[in-house]
Amino acid sequence: MAESLGERLETILVVDDTDILGTVVAVLHDAKFHVLHANSGPNALKLAANYAGRIDLLLSDMKMPGMSGPDLGEALKRSRPDMHVLFIGGDLLLFNYGWAFIQKPFMPLKLLEMVNVVLHTVDGSCQSCGSQPSFMSRTLEQNCLHSSEVH
Numbered sequence: 001m002a003e004s005l006g007e008r009l010e011t012i013l014v015v016d017d018t019d020i021l022g023t024v025v026a027v028l029h030d031a032k033f034h035v036l037h038a039n040s041g042p043n044a045l046k047l048a049a050n051y052a053g054r055i056d057l058l059l060s061d062m063k064m065p066g067m068s069g070p071d072l073g074e075a076l077k078r079s080r081p082d083m084h085v086l087f088i089g090g091d092l093l094l095f096n097y098g099w100a101f102i103q104k105p106f107m108p109l110k111l112l113e114m115v116n117v118v119l120h121t122v123d124g125s126c127q128s129c130g131s132q133p134s135f136m137s138r139t140l141e142q143n144c145l146h147s148s149e150v151h
Contacts, residue, residue, distance in 0.1 A: 010119055011036065011053060015044040015060040015072060016088070020104070024059065024088075027108040028115070041067025041075075048076055055083050057119055062089035062101075073099065086118045 011034040014024050021037060028035045036051060038044035041064055048055060058076055060069035067075075073085045090104045100118045102111065 010034065010056040012057045012059055012115070013038070013044060013048060013055050013076075015039070015041065015058070015064070015069070017061065017064045020061075020088075023108075024111065027111060028059075031112055033115075040064055041069070041072040044072055045075060048080070055080055057084045057086060057115065059086050059088065059115065062087050070099075084118045084121070086114060 012028055014021060014028065014035060014037045016024065017039050021039060025035050025037050036047055036055070038047050041060075044058075044060070045067075055076070058073055060072055062069040064072075069087050069089070073087070076083060077085070084100075086100045086102065088102050088104055088106075100114065102114045106114075
């Protein structure tokens with residue numbers, strides 16, 4: 001399938017139970033990502049089960065009623081092992097899962113930068129040079145020395 005002019009091939013599943021969901025979906029859609037969205041973990045599982053295409057990234061809130069973001073990530077990774085995961089949340093101290101994280105509040109550009117970083121890593125490593133950004137470098141303050149990719 002050819003990529004149409006101005007459209008990206010990556011599909012992002014956004015899951016959040018708060019008002020931020022609409023804003024995040026709009027930012028990603030404006031950046032030409034294909035965006036799926038759900039307001040809870042169980043709804044996201046149903047959506048993913050019924051979606052035949054590839055889901056490149058799960059972008060999920062950490063805390064949601066019914067199912068936490070990390071539980072959702074683990075469940076989806078069982079059926080979609082190549083899917084990348086990025087969590088969003090307000091309390092950095094509660095984050096200890098080893099996956100990428102962006103702290104609320106964040107600006108749209110910061111979100112897009114982080115999404116691109118996560119989409120262009122393999123097992124936490126830069127696809128170009130294999131460097132592994134530390135947890136703190138995931139704040140996008142460090143550049144990969146191999147290329148212009150932001151870590």
